[in-house]
């Protein structure tokens with residue numbers, strides 16, 4: 531992994547909402563949070579910053595926590611994900627971290643130049 535001096539951790543939620551896929555989703559905090567606001571979590575919606583973050587919101591050397599109010603590899607986001615990859619590809623000065631409960635979808639969702647993965651992207655597979 532490249533040596534990034536992390537200066538700031540920032541969230542990036544390119545879409546919101548998710549569908550439960552396993553027992554590990556039982557106590558999902560996104561559902562709990564949405565319940566408070568009367569929002570239907572199972573409706574997946576694009577966020578204001580779906581395809582990129584503004585420079586002021588993503589300074590160099592940021593740790594970007596990606597998609598914590600959804601699952602980056604959820605099927606409903608298939609048509610949006612490439613735009614995110616374009617931004618991530620450009621920002622090798624930052625470290626992107628995403629979690630998923632859909633690890634079986636990763637190989638079909640990564641870009642064609644992914645090869646063995648990008649050094650500045652970490653994917654954590656949550657326990658099912």
Ligand code: SF4
Pocket residue numbers: 548549550551552554555558559560561598599600601630631
């Ligand atoms: S995959 Fe994650 S975000 Fe989606 S329902 Fe399960 S715990 Fe919640």
